[in-house]
Amino acid sequence: MATQETVESKYVYDFAEGNKDLKDLLGGKGANLAEMTNLGLPVPPGFTITTEACQAYLSTGREPDGLAGQIEAHLESLERQMGRRLGDPDDPLLVSVRSGAKFSMPGMMETVLNVGLNDRSVIGLSTQAGGNDRFAWDSYRRLIQMFGKTVCEVPGEEFEHALDDAKHAKGTRNDLDLDADDLRGLVDAYKKIFAKHTGREFPQEPREQLDLAIRAVFESWNAERAILYRRQERIPADLGTAVNVVSMVFGNLGPDSGTGVAFTRDPGSGAQGIYGDYLANAQGEDVVAGIRNTVPLQELEQLDKNSYDELLGIMARLEEHYKDLCDIEFTIERGKLWMLQTRVGKRTAAAAFVIAGQLVDEGLIDLDEALHRVNGAQLAQLMFPRFQLDHDFQPVARGIGASPGAASGKVVFTSARAVELAAEGESVILVRRETNPDDLTGMIAAKGILTSRGGKTSHAAVVARGMGKTCVSGADELEVNVPAKRFTVGGHTVGEGDVVSIDGTTGKVYLGEVPVMPSEVVQYFEGSLDPAHIDNPLVRAVHRIMTHADAARRLRVRTNADTGADAARARRFGAEGIGLCRTEHMFLGDRRELVERLILAAGEREREDALAALLPLQRADFVEIFREMDGLPVTVRLIDPPLHEFLPPLEQLAVNVAVAQERGEDVAKEEALLSAVRRMHEENPMLGLRGVRLGLVIPGLFAMQVRAIAEAAVAVTRDGGTACPEIMVPLVGAVQELETVRAEAEKIIAEVVGDSGVEVLIGTMIEVPRAALTAGQIAEAAEFFSFGTNDLTQMAWGFSRDDVEGAFFWRYLELGIFGISPFESIDADGVGRLVRIAAEEGRAARPGLKLGVCGEHGGDPDSVHFFHAVGLDYVSCSPFRVPVARLEAGRAAISTTGSDSR
Numbered sequence: 001m002a003t004q005e006t007v008e009s010k011y012v013y014d015f016a017e018g019n020k021d022l023k024d025l026l027g028g029k030g031a032n033l034a035e036m037t038n039l040g041l042p043v044p045p046g047f048t049i050t051t052e053a054c055q056a057y058l059s060t061g062r063e064p065d066g067l068a069g070q071i072e073a074h075l076e077s078l079e080r081q082m083g084r085r086l087g088d089p090d091d092p093l094l095v096s097v098r099s100g101a102k103f104s105m106p107g108m109m110e111t112v113l114n115v116g117l118n119d120r121s122v123i124g125l126s127t128q129a130g131g132n133d134r135f136a137w138d139s140y141r142r143l144i145q146m147f148g149k150t151v152c153e154v155p156g157e158e159f160e161h162a163l164d165d166a167k168h169a170k171g172t173r174n175d176l177d178l179d180a181d182d183l184r185g186l187v188d189a190y191k192k193i194f195a196k197h198t199g200r201e202f203p204q205e206p207r208e209q210l211d212l213a214i215r216a217v218f219e220s221w222n223a224e225r226a227i228l229y230r231r232q233e234r235i236p237a238d239l240g241t242a243v244n245v246v247s248m249v250f251g252n253l254g255p256d257s258g259t260g261v262a263f264t265r266d267p268g269s270g271a272q273g274i275y276g277d278y279l280a281n282a283q284g285e286d287v288v289a290g291i292r293n294t295v296p297l298q299e300l301e302q303l304d305k306n307s308y309d310e311l312l313g314i315m316a317r318l319e320e321h322y323k324d325l326c327d328i329e330f331t332i333e334r335g336k337l338w339m340l341q342t343r344v345g346k347r348t349a350a351a352a353f354v355i356a357g358q359l360v361d362e363g364l365i366d367l368d369e370a371l372h373r374v375n376g377a378q379l380a381q382l383m384f385p386r387f388q389l390d391h392d393f394q395p396v397a398r399g400i401g402a403s404p405g406a407a408s409g410k411v412v413f414t415s416a417r418a419v420e421l422a423a424e425g426e427s428v429i430l431v432r433r434e435t436n437p438d439d440l441t442g443m444i445a446a447k448g449i450l451t452s453r454g455g456k457t458s459h460a461a462v463v464a465r466g467m468g469k470t471c472v473s474g475a476d477e478l479e480v481n482v483p484a485k486r487f488t489v490g491g492h493t494v495g496e497g498d499v500v501s502i503d504g505t506t507g508k509v510y511l512g513e514v515p516v517m518p519s520e521v522v523q524y525f526e527g528s529l530d531p532a533h534i535d536n537p538l539v540r541a542v543h544r545i546m547t548h549a550d551a552a553r554r555l556r557v558r559t560n561a562d563t564g565a566d567a568a569r570a571r572r573f574g575a576e577g578i579g580l581c582r583t584e585h586m587f588l589g590d591r592r593e594l595v596e597r598l599i600l601a602a603g604e605r606e607r608e609d610a611l612a613a614l615l616p617l618q619r620a621d622f623v624e625i626f627r628e629m630d631g632l633p634v635t636v637r638l639i640d641p642p643l644h645e646f647l648p649p650l651e652q653l654a655v656n657v658a659v660a661q662e663r664g665e666d667v668a669k670e671e672a673l674l675s676a677v678r679r680m681h682e683e684n685p686m687l688g689l690r691g692v693r694l695g696l697v698i699p700g701l702f703a704m705q706v707r708a709i710a711e712a713a714v715a716v717t718r719d720g721g722t723a724c725p726e727i728m729v730p731l732v733g734a735v736q737e738l739e740t741v742r743a744e745a746e747k748i749i750a751e752v753v754g755d756s757g758v759e760v761l762i763g764t765m766i767e768v769p770r771a772a773l774t775a776g777q778i779a780e781a782a783e784f785f786s787f788g789t790n791d792l793t794q795m796a797w798g799f800s801r802d803d804v805e806g807a808f809f810w811r812y813l814e815l816g817i818f819g820i821s822p823f824e825s826i827d828a829d830g831v832g833r834l835v836r837i838a839a840e841e842g843r844a845a846r847p848g849l850k851l852g853v854c855g856e857h858g859g860d861p862d863s864v865h866f867f868h869a870v871g872l873d874y875v876s877c878s879p880f881r882v883p884v885a886r887l888e889a890g891r892a893a894i895s896t897t898g899s900d901s902r
Contacts, residue, residue, distance in 0.1 A: 027242030029100030087206030270354025399475030402461030407448030415442025549890025579876020691731025789855030
């Protein structure tokens, strides 16, 4: 028991004690720093404070017992290792304090560099650096700026304004032109800003700086932007962040020093090569913040060939070790290379597929692992359109294609305006000099992001890639004036509300809206591109992985389709049948009047006339669909509309009658209609006379549809085709309802089918909670179940779907009550439990019962995994989502192997 207590109370780990498999405890950054240390790579010494310490701090509001002592012990060990003491006025040890959660959250939490500097040790740092006063005072101003903003919530723009003032006074736009005296004055200005906003002097005690910085990193886990990012990326809220305390190495010591970010492959396209950014005489935050434009990593070869060659060797070693694209941060201090971070790199959807295929070819992973490393959300991104540039569209600027895609929209210059216009249904492009973590809300709202500064590793680029947003960064021809809400380029002035188009692949920027064309991935799925004869690595990779997914999956994938055209497209996309054909959609438009006549029929004759008129129309609909789905199952849901969709609006009808009466017009017919509509009016039509209830109340309605289905199936069969109809009775809550409908349907089917060989299954939609709870009884009268998870979610939660999503879901998401809308991804604990109960009890009563799902969840990646685990036979979704469901069904089948693809 004592040993267990010791393990549980260990909150601090030296880098040499960890490894890459301890991400839950040490966070991604700490685990990978430990892994690189153990590989013998040049990592500055340091230690990691665990996520458990963060969780304890956030739950109690204070540091857990024992943490302070463990930090002190590891700090003393670090001081002995480095031969320097934190804050020593003559030879100071400085450290960085960095966040590091299990999953990468770029820019969302806090970092403080140069901790340990004060008015005395800044002189010692200068001596330590060979009398480099400029370096020492530059490091000190950076500490005050980062510490003030991060730890004490001093407005960051005040420090930026002071820096701009100093450069203006110097007559320069480059902070490298500021000398030691300029920076010493800037430190004084920063101190005054700090004191004005905090009511105290900048702390001079190094250990106080360290402790406050650690707490600030803990607290940044619950910062608004971090919460928003976790919600966007579906990262659990209870993980907490680790804190890494690392001895400082300096890239801002002069031209022989610098900092950079490298990728072992292109995170935009997946192509192999040398990709990254380097910035001489800078600290790491300068690169990701986009404050100065970087140079391509290849230029490091001319600047420092020894460090360049060593870096390439380390990159190759890390990629082989991690068996994946690696994202690397490094610093060069006077010709000495230091590795500050590595992680499995974020990549675009295209790069994810291409890299997975490359790694299979190189023998580093197998096809199962390749399938695990991509996902349906990425595949959906690849199916978005791209710009069609065969017209006379000339770019006005070109930056770095940081995150692919084609995006057009109205220009906005602030996140608040982006959110405001997006809420009004507008497409917007967020334009900034550079983004920072506070811009996250605007980045989420925007269709695309355009910056005049930064590179492929800037904040804008990394976050946009993670979210699948189109991004062009470093378009330095743009003169962006945020206060004036405009930018200028090439003699053009673009103001807020003007439309621009950005290409995240080429980095080109266009004025106005550029037309789009289908992606090559969509063309492949539709059969117009043959992967065996196309020189496109992305299409080949998609084909290869999709082929493996289809071979691996157990779940079949059908489509929701109401027309022959939809059915044909879905079949080209790989659909294996129709899981939901909604017959009420066939009664809209010109046919609405016939349905209205049927519902409002005053007697049997009127009703029969209306049904007789509808029968041939219905039959023709089904013939078209059965022909397109030749040989594949087609599940036809009998009519299931809320009545109000087919009746004149009560309020408008009443107004029309009153106006006509005032004019003295003959309104006998309209009054009769008004009386009928009032009689049938429902306060809550979604829970009223619809589905099976409508079929039982209006004699002949379901019978007409069953006859149309059976006659269409026979006609297609006699023409040489194969029709496989499945009749689905909607909204059943009691087995007696289904038995009544089934008895009538079987008589009609027997009469129509005869010896044609057509087989017709009869089943039901499980969308009422009572049906799920009495599934054992209902299965005795049903040959299949199809879960209508839209209505099942609506009724289980007591939500009116048409009302609640706009009314209060935003607040539920904001409060964390929902991680995601239950209409978007299945509520596994509640609605999912109903599905599981119905599946188990239904099959217990009828072994071999066919089970499927036809709600919106059928195309949601996370929901597909749930339906696989529950044991359903198929999912059904919109035609465009069929490839996504196929891919996720394959991933679900091999989900017991591989790593998290987040």
